Structures are given as structure tokens and as C-alpha cells.
Amino acid sequence: AQSVTQLGSHVSVSEGALVLLRCNYSSSVPPYLFWYVQYPNQGLQLLLKYTSAATLVKGINGFEAEFKKSETSFHLTKPSAHMSDAAEYFCAVSAGNTPLVFGKGTRLSVIA
Amino acid sequence: GAGVSQSPSNKVTEKGKDVELRCDPISGHTALYWYRQSLGQGLEFLIYFQGNSAPDKSGLPSDRFSAERTGGSVSTLTIQRTQQEDSAVYLCASSLELAGGSREETQYFGPGTRLLVL
Secondary structure, three states, X not given: OEEEEEEOOEEEEEOOOOEEEEXXXXXXXXXXXXXXXXXXXXXXXXXXXXXXXXXXXXOHHHOEEEEEOOOOEEEEEEOOOOHHHOEEEEEEEEOOOOOOEEOOOEEXXXXX | OOOOEEEOOEEEEOOOOOEEXXXXXXXXXXXXXXXXXXXXXXXXXXXXXXXXXXXXXXOOOOOOEEEEEOOOOXXXXXXOOOOHHHOEEEEEEEEOEOHHXXXXXXXXXXXXXXXXXX
């Protein structure tokens, strides 16, 4: 069985500040981990994924995430927030070729 | 098409009516998933298709929900006798089958159908 916990349903940062969105997972098998972003009234867009290769994964729009097995974490970061980053972010886990199990989501607000 | 498409984009219906939601996956993607996104429940898996068969229906919330897929492409999700708690965004995703029968792990999502049951 797999599960995902996203700490903080809402995160607010100033424009230009570091973005840190937290994700912890639980998986009985080596996990595949994903971050998706959802803009208002749109579907989910893949930001990045971890599939057992490099533990530091770089994605689109300047985001990256680091897989830490010892901490069962896959936190999403971006050095400098932009207004256009305001959206809802979902962390998800799968066993590979299985349905995704999502966290509850974190809404990111960026303050000018 | 270039991405996963879903129709209608919005649907308003009255309690007790049946609705059909359509998903058109990325061409060549043999795996197709339905998810539901609702307030308080987050994103929940409903059903998964491999080709035209559905080996995993474990997420369907009740027997009012059913889905089919024909020709290994388009899928329809049907909700009979809709209830207000069925109001949600229904998302479809597809993924590619690789050589040897395994599936690429990334799921690509459509824009969703927003269902409102009055």
C-alpha cells in the first residue's frame, strides 16, 4: 500500500523567495514519485518525476525535487518564486504501472 | 491529438439523472485512468483500463458508476441516478505502453469534466 502526506495545505511566499513544498511518502515497494501542478480550471501538468535514477530531479519552470529514501521525502523546491507559480501542487506515488496515489495538495500563493 | 481531451468540459445535471463523460487519450496510449477530484476528498482513483479491459475497478464508489472503453481508445464514464455527492471534477489520464508490455510510468492528464449535480 502507498500513501502521500503533503505538509501544509496552503503555503504563501514572497515573489523572489524560496519555494519549499513538502511531501512524505509511504510505499512497500520502491516508489515512483511525481509532482504535478494544477492551475485554476485546468488539468494536472507534470512538473517532474523520480523513477529510481538520479535522486535530484529537475523539472520544468525551474522546479526541482530530491528523493531522500532515509527520510521518505520528496520535497519540491524552487530558488526564486514567480507570480506565475501560484497554483495547486500535488505530490503522487505509484509502484510503477499502477494508479497514482495523490496527496491532498498544497496551494501556493505568491505575494508581490 | 496532442493531448488527452475530455468532454464536456462542464456538466450541470439534476439529481437522479444519468450522465456520460468522455475521454479521448493520447494516440497510442493503451493505459487509461479515471480519477475524481472533489473538495475534502482530494484526488481519488476510480478505474484503470489496459486496452479495452479494466483490470482494476477498485476505486468506483458504487454500482451507479461504470466505465467502458472501445477500440482501445475512447472511454466513457457513466454515472447513473446522480447524487449531489457526485459533484466533482472527473479527470482522465493515459500512459504509453513500452516494448515488452510494460507501461511508461508517467500519466498525462486531460483538463477534466466539472460535474455539478443540483
